[in-house]
Each structure stands twice: as structure tokens, then as C-alpha cells.
Amino acid sequence: MALNKTVNRICSLCSKSPIGLLNNVAKRNSHFVYTPDANLPIQGKTEKLNMFQAINNALDITLRTDKTAMVFGEDVGFGGVFRCTVGLRDKYGKERVFNTPLSEQGIAGFAIGVANMGSTAIAEMQFADYIFPAFDQIVNEAAKMRYRSGGQFDCGKLTIRSPAMAVGHGALYHSQSPESYFAHTPGLKVVIPRSAIKAKGLLLSCIRDPNPCIFFEPKILYRAAVEQVPVEDYELPLGKADVLTDGKDVTLIGWGTQVHVLLEVAKLAKERFDVSCEVIDLVSILPWDTETVYKSARKTRRVIVSHEAPQTCGFGAELCSSIQEECFLHLEAPVTRVTGFDTPFPHIFEPFYLPNKWRCLDAIEKIMNY
Amino acid sequence: MSTSLYRRCFGLVFDGIFRKNSGRKAYLFSTEAKGSPLFPGARTRWTEELKFTGKENYEPIPVYRVMDRQGRVIQDSHNPNLSDDIILGMYEKMLYISVMDKILYESQRQGRISFYMTNSGEEATQIGSAAALNISDVVYGQYREVGVLIWRGFTIQHIADQCYGNSDDLGLGKQMPVHYGSKQLNFVTISSPLATQIPQAAGAAYALKGTNRVVICYFGDGAASEGDAHAAFNFAATLDCPVIFFCRNNGYAISTPTDEQYKGDGIAARGPAYGINALRVDGNDVFAVYNATKMAKTYCLTENKPVIIEAMTYRLGHHSTSDDSTAYRPIEEIKAWTSDSPILKLQTYLKERDLWNDVKEEETLERTRKEVLKAFYAAEAKLKPKWTEMFGGVYADTPAHLKKQMDDMRAHMEKYKEHYPLDKFTQA
Numbered sequence: 001m002a003l004n005k006t007v008n009r010i011c012s013l014c015s016k017s018p019i020g021l022l023n024n025v026a027k028r029n030s031h032f033v034y035t036p037d038a039n040l041p042i043q044g045k046t047e048k049l050n051m052f053q054a055i056n057n058a059l060d061i062t063l064r065t066d067k068t069a070m071v072f073g074e075d076v077g078f079g080g081v082f083r084c085t086v087g088l089r090d091k092y093g094k095e096r097v098f099n100t101p102l103s104e105q106g107i108a109g110f111a112i113g114v115a116n117m118g119s120t121a122i123a124e125m126q127f128a129d130y131i132f133p134a135f136d137q138i139v140n141e142a143a144k145m146r147y148r149s150g151g152q153f154d155c156g157k158l159t160i161r162s163p164a165m166a167v168g169h170g171a172l173y174h175s176q177s178p179e180s181y182f183a184h185t186p187g188l189k190v191v192i193p194r195s196a197i198k199a200k201g202l203l204l205s206c207i208r209d210p211n212p213c214i215f216f217e218p219k220i221l222y223r224a225a226v227e228q229v230p231v232e233d234y235e236l237p238l239g240k241a242d243v244l245t246d247g248k249d250v251t252l253i254g255w256g257t258q259v260h261v262l263l264e265v266a267k268l269a270k271e272r273f274d275v276s277c278e279v280i281d282l283v284s285i286l287p288w289d290t291e292t293v294y295k296s297a298r299k300t301r302r303v304i305v306s307h308e309a310p311q312t313c314g315f316g317a318e319l320c321s322s323i324q325e326e327c328f329l330h331l332e333a334p335v336t337r338v339t340g341f342d343t344p345f346p347h348i349f350e351p352f353y354l355p356n357k358w359r360c361l362d363a364i365e366k367i368m369n370y
Numbered sequence: 371m372s373t374s375l376y377r378r379c380f381g382l383v384f385d386g387i388f389r390k391n392s393g394r395k396a397y398l399f400s401t402e403a404k405g406s407p408l409f410p411g412a413r414t415r416w417t418e419e420l421k422f423t424g425k426e427n428y429e430p431i432p433v434y435r436v437m438d439r440q441g442r443v444i445q446d447s448h449n450p451n452l453s454d455d456i457i458l459g460m461y462e463k464m465l466y467i468s469v470m471d472k473i474l475y476e477s478q479r480q481g482r483i484s485f486y487m488t489n490s491g492e493e494a495t496q497i498g499s500a501a502a503l504n505i506s507d508v509v510y511g512q513y514r515e516v517g518v519l520i521w522r523g524f525t526i527q528h529i530a531d532q533c534y535g536n537s538d539d540l541g542l543g544k545q546m547p548v549h550y551g552s553k554q555l556n557f558v559t560i561s562s563p564l565a566t567q568i569p570q571a572a573g574a575a576y577a578l579k580g581t582n583r584v585v586i587c588y589f590g591d592g593a594a595s596e597g598d599a600h601a602a603f604n605f606a607a608t609l610d611c612p613v614i615f616f617c618r619n620n621g622y623a624i625s626t627p628t629d630e631q632y633k634g635d636g637i638a639a640r641g642p643a644y645g646i647n648a649l650r651v652d653g654n655d656v657f658a659v660y661n662a663t664k665m666a667k668t669y670c671l672t673e674n675k676p677v678i679i680e681a682m683t684y685r686l687g688h689h690s691t692s693d694d695s696t697a698y699r700p701i702e703e704i705k706a707w708t709s710d711s712p713i714l715k716l717q718t719y720l721k722e723r724d725l726w727n728d729v730k731e732e733e734t735l736e737r738t739r740k741e742v743l744k745a746f747y748a749a750e751a752k753l754k755p756k757w758t759e760m761f762g763g764v765y766a767d768t769p770a771h772l773k774k775q776m777d778d779m780r781a782h783m784e785k786y787k788e789h790y791p792l793d794k795f796t797q798a
Binding site for chain 2: 068098100101103105108109110111112119133136140141145147149150154156187189209210211239287290291
């Protein structure tokens with residue numbers, strides 16, 4: 001694939017640059033170890049891709065197979081600041097892959113209009129931290145269009161992609177995890193992949209789902225998430241959680257980057273306390289897979305939910321409350337949250353802010369001794 | 371907003387690559403040509419004079435009109451020469467709106483519907499622009515554009531059903547009165563948040579490029595202050611969208627007069643700043659509005675570019691049934707504009723050409739009143755949709771958690787049904 005060669009060449013050029021770039025995170029000491037996806041969703045040929053290449057591949061497939069599809073946002077024309085759209089403008093033309101003016105509310109509103117007319121709109125918000133100017137368009141418009149018109153109009157063909165979550169040094173406005181703001185909005189779907197394989201399949205599902213979807217891409221995984229990704233077109237189900245390791249003592253639930261933290265924590269808990277952890281990647285924030293979560297909670301009787309976003313009203317609160325309501329008689333300990341703190345996301349203090357493996361391990365010890 | 375250091379850094383890196391790969395070309399770049407600066411951000415000349423650019427430097431944009439205040443065509447070459455049938459159709463529809471408005475306004479006062487917004491004084495902006503377009507052209511509106519729907523064939527029954535939120539309402543009773551929409555008539559459902567439809571209209575126009583259709587988007591002078599209006603104008607200009615931005619400048623946003631809304635030359639003057647051609651028209655002159663919209667549509671289709679039309683008018687009625695406008699504007703002002711209304715102007719034009727008279731006027735008013743009341747009583751008598759419809763249409767399919775909430779509600783209703791107004795609703 002010539003495209004990937006170009007991408008790799010560009011990436012190697014970027015990483016040689018003396019300037020510390022946000023997307024040059026693979027070189028840094030990060031707070032997690034990446035666990036590649038072992039299970040392939042489909043048989044057939046694979047190629048080694050990282051997450052941004054897998055996303056690029058999903059967009060490529062979409063543009064090739066759906067003539068109405070267009071990809072737009074700030075700086076997507078030259079390939080995007082995280083390289084997710086590299087080569088697409090050359091391949092499909094600037095009518096279908098184009099830069100917009102620098103206005104998130106404009107991007108969202110424009111995208112809704114494109115989708116209203118039945119065309120596939122794939123809009124990019126450069127960072128999830130900058131999605132808030134579009135909050136009104138997403139929450140008051142996109143989410144409610146089908147409902148308020150009695151099904152006459154909708155913008156189901158809309159997908160908003162946005163890099164999210166911690167990156168090591170992103171500080172207040174390049175690190176946020178705003179999923180819970182949107183989880184409170186009926187009419188939206190919110191999805192977060194943990195790997196390159198998942199990113200491709202889930203993004204294709206979001207794009208083809210007949211509802212407006214928000215797809216948050218953990219930016220620290222753009223380069224760190226490398227695995228053998230199927231070359232073919234495939235979709236992965238929305239609203240479905242993945243049980244990654246079976247366990248009997250405690251259920252650990254996370255999404256995005258945090259899944260990799262939890263997988264490592266599960267190993268540590270086994271080694272240190274001989275505790276058997278069941279690790280679940282929630283995958284879909286809205287709607288979320290209640291069945292898989294409750295089943296696991298009833299089995300292990302202890303649940304820890306972990307996310308990077310602040311604790312108060314984070315999505316963990318919704319999980320805790322629902323698990324408490326549905327699994328009350330099975331629980332041996334209070335459902336626990338290990339999350340970011342109720343502060344803005346700090347720059348220099350990031351190592352202390354993140355719900356890292358040590359804080360998660362601490363929580364396991366506490367829940368086991370409750 | 372997202373001007374991150376990071377973004378600039380990235381640019382630098384790429385710049386570096388670019389220079390490396392095309393190093394030989396680099397020296398061809400210059401910062402000046404023929405004594406003019408070559409800043410990438412503007413094409414202009416140097417000056418050594420230090421002087422502000424402001425409103426004093428240019429004339430306000432004039433208001434285009436076809437008829438004078440007495441309804442006489444000033445220059446025959448500008449008469450759109452519509453057939454008598456079409457002009458009579460325009461007049462009758464404008465009359466229709468005013469009769470309907472009166473009845474529905476009164477019905478809200480009597481507590482029969484929860485809310486209403488009239489269109490008084492703005493009938494010509496609605497009918498004149500609607501008549502210049504085809505039904506295949508897509509409309510995005512704000513809330514004071516019912517005439518566009520009526521011109522396209524939306525019936526009084528549709529309107530009454532929507533205001534009552536009964537089971538025949540196309541919107542299934544989910545929104546407040548006046549939030550109309552019709553897929554069949556290419557009129558996108560109205561929503562309350564102001565100006566959100568403006569960038570949507572630009573996106574819709576982009577998607578429709580090459581299909582020989584345009585999009586028209588209506589909004590008020592107040593809504594034009596929203597960030598979404600700025601985003602939309604800029605997007606439409608930079609992305610070459612065939613969209614007509616139609617501003618109804620009626621002097622007020624609820625109680626806020628335009629001199630508290632903006633300090634520039636209205637909305638039309640903003641057009642050129644975005645690189646958009648603008649027109650300012652007499653919104654009380656149905657022919658002027660028609661001509662402007664017709665020209666805008668032709669230009670949109672041939673150039674694939676947007677147009678801003680600012681129709682100058684006056685909001686004769688209260689902002690809505692929740693507003694008493696005499697609290698913030700003099701009654702004399704309202705009276706003055708009432709005698710200069712778009713309906714009277716067109717009526718004079720028709721009477722002078724013997725196409726209309728007082729007898730016809732009375733007959734039409736009477737017939738319309740009966741028709742509106744009939745539809746209105748019919749709408750009032752209809753049952754509301756099933757209560758379970760509350761859960762419908764949130765998503766394309768009903769997800770499990772919503773099914774569960776609906777089942778929980780069903781069980782609760784079984785137990786407490788006497789406390790709910792079930793007799794007014796279709797049985798679930």
C-alpha cells in the first residue's frame with residue numbers, strides 16, 4: 001500500500017523533528033503498556049497498522065464505497081494533524097476531502113446539513129477539548145432532529161471523529177475526555193476504541209449507523225496501537241462491550257486507553273494478591289452494554305470502574321448507579337471508581353492526575369479487603 | 371479557538387519538509403510584487419496614510435424596491451410581470467396568513483393552544499421569496515416563515531394539527547406550536563435554538579451542488595448575532611455553497627431594537643466582508659422580494675456561491691403570545707407601519723388594475739375565516755398520539771434501555787392510570 005509508505009515516511013520525518021510534538025508520543029514514557037488485540041474480527045489478509053492508519057483505512061474504504069461520503073474539518077486536507085486523513089484528498093478530490101474554516105460550531109452545523117440531505121458526513125474536531133463550541137449543534141440539533149420532526153428529517157449519516165484523552169503533556173486543552181457530557185444526550189451514540197482493529201471496525205459502523213455518532217479516538221494510541229489489522233471491510237457492533245480477560249474476583253471496567261491500564265493491573269493483581277480480575281472494555285458509552293456488565297458484576301460481586309475523566313458525573317457514576325440498582329444482592333463491596341480528579345487536566349502534574357495502574361491496584365486491594 | 375502551539379509546530383515541521391523537497395523553488399518566493407505587498411492574508415496595496423476604515427468611508431446599502439408606498443410600480447422594467455393569477459394567488463395567501471394568525475393568536479389567548487407566533491407585517495417576505503423558488507429547493511427556517519409553507523401547499527389542517535400536537539401532526543406532537551416541518555415540501559422542521567439552521571443550510575447546499583437545486587435559509591436580525599451565523603456565512607463563502615441567506619430584518623428581537631443588536635449597516639453589509647454578494651430589499655414589497663430571490667437563485671446555480679438577502683420590514687405583531695410589545699415600543703410606531711403594510715401595498719396595486727375590490731376582500735376574508743375555524747375545530751377534536759410515541763424516534767431503532775424505560779412506564783400506568791390524561795390520547 002503506497003499510501004502507508006508515504007505515511008511512514010512522513011511520520012519518520014516528524015519524529016526526527018526537534019520540536020516535541022503531541023503526536024510524537026510513542027517515544028515518551030507513557031503510563032500504560034499497549035496490549036494488541038489478539039482476536040481478528042474476520043479472516044483473511046492483514047497488514048500491520050497503527051491506529052491512525054487503521055482510521056485512515058476506514059475512511060478510505062468509506063470514500064471508495066460510498067459516493068456521497070465526504071470528510072472535512074480543520075486541516076484534514078493535507079492529512080490532518082494526526083495523519084488520519086493522509087492521502088485521501090489526492091485520491092478522492094478536494095470536493096470530498098476538504099478543509100473548513102476554523103469554527104467547530106460551523107463544522108458541526110455544516111455536517112448536520114450535509115447529513116440532512118442524505119449524504120454521509122464525516123466531520124473531524126481537531127481535539128475533543130474543542131468540541132464545546134459545537135455542543136449546541138450536537139446536543140440541541142443533531143441528537144434531536146429525528147425525534148422533533150416525527151421522523152421526517154434526521155442526520156443519521158453524521159459521524160464526528162475527535163482525538164481525545166491524555167497524551168502525556170496535553171494539559172488542559174489537549175487531554176480531555178468529554179464522553180459523559182454527550183452520554184447525557186438521548187439521540188446520540190458515543191463510541192471509543194481501544195485498538196487499531198477496533199478503531200477500523202467501529203468507525204465503519206459509526207459511519208454506517210443511521211444515527212449521529214461521536215467517535216472519540218484516544219490520541220495516545222494513534223502510534224502506540226500497532227497490530228495486524230484485516231485489510232477487508234468489516235464492521236464491529238456498537239453498544240457491545242468486550243470481555244477481554246475472564247476473572248472471578250473483581251470486574252474492572254474501562255474504555256479507550258484505560259483498558260490497557262486495566263489489563264496490566266489485572267496481571268499485577270494476580271501476581272501480588274492472587275486476585276483474578278475480569279477486564280471489560282465498555283467500547284460504547286451510549287448506548288452501553290448493560291447485559292455484559294451486569295453479568296460480570298453478578299459473577300465477580302465486585303466492580304471497579306476506571307476512566308481518565310473527572311469523577312463527579314463522569315460516566316463511571318452512571319455505571320455505578322446502574323450496577324447498584326440491578327445487582328444489589330450480588331455485591332460484596334461498594335462499586336468503586338478510579339478516575340481523574342475533579343480538577344482541570346494539569347500539565348506538569350499529569351503523572352499524579354491519571355488513574356494509573358498503582359491507583360487501580362490500590363483500589364483492588366481495598367475492594368478485596370472490604 | 372484551537373490555535374494550539376502544537377498546530378503551529380506541526381506547520382513548521384511540514385514547512386521544513388516542503389522546503390527541503392523543493393529547495394530550488396524556494397528562492398522564487400517574493401514578499402512584494404509591482405510595489406504591492408504579498409502578505410498571504412490579503413490582496414491589497416501599500417499606503418503611507420494612517421487612517422481608520424469605518425462606516426464613514428462608504429454609503430449604507432440602499433433598499434431595492436419595485437413599488438412605492440402606494441403600490442405603484444416605479445420602473446416598469448422591474449415589474450416581474452407575473453400573471454394576474456399568480457399575483458392574486460400571492461395576495462390571497464398573504465391575506466390567508468393574516469386571518470389564520472388572528473384566529474390562532476386568539477385561541478392561545480383563550481388557552482386552547484399553548485403558544486403562537488404571528489407573521490403580521492412580514493407576509494411579503496415569505497410569499498415573495500417562496501414564489502421565486504421551486505418546491506425542490508430546500509428551506510431552512512427560523513419560526514416566522516409559515517407563508518413559505520402555505521405557498522408550497524401546507525394546509526391549514528396541517529398547521530392546526532401541529533399547534534394542537536394531535537395524532538395527525540407530522541411532528542407527532544413533540545414540539546411546541548409553530549415548529550412546522552414537511553419532508554414532502556422540502557421544508558426542514560423548525561427548531562427553537564436560534565441560528566442553528568444557518569450552517570446546516572450551508573452544508574445542505576454543499577451536498578446538493580450540481581443537482582440544480584438551491585437552499586434558502588431564513589433568520590431574523592437578532593439571530594444574525596449568533597456565532598452560528600458567522601460560521602455559516604464564512605463556510606458558505608469558502609466552500610462555495612449555493613445557498614440564499616434570507617434575513618428578515620424586522621427591527622426587533624423580542625424587545626431588543628436593532629441599535630442594540632448591531633452597530634454596522636445591518637446584515638447586508640456583512641456580506642462583502644465574507645466575500646458574499648448581498649442584496650437589501652423592501653420586505654414590504656412582494657415584487658422586490660420576488661425579484662431579489664429570483665436573481666439570487668440564478669446566481670447561486672450558475673456560480674455555486676451564496677447570496678445574502680436582507681429584507682427590511684417591521685414586526686407588526688407581538689414577538690409571540692408570551693410577549694406584550696407595547697412594553698418596549700410606542701404604539702404610534704406600530705400604527706405607522708400598519709398603514710404601510712405589505713398586504714395594503716399589494717391590495718392597492720391590485721385595485722388599481724381592477725383585479726380586486728372590497729366585495730372580493732370581504733368574501734375572501736369570510737371564506738378564509740370559515741376554513742380556518744373548521745380546520746381548527748377538527749384539530750381540537752382529534753386525539754393526541756399514543757403516549758408510547760414519547761419514546762419513538764429518539765434513534766432509528768429503539769435501544770434496549772429505552773424499551774425498558776417504556777415497559778417500566780407501562781407498568782406504572784397500569785397502576786396509576788386515573789392520574790394521567792389518557793382520555794385525550796390514542797390508546798397505547
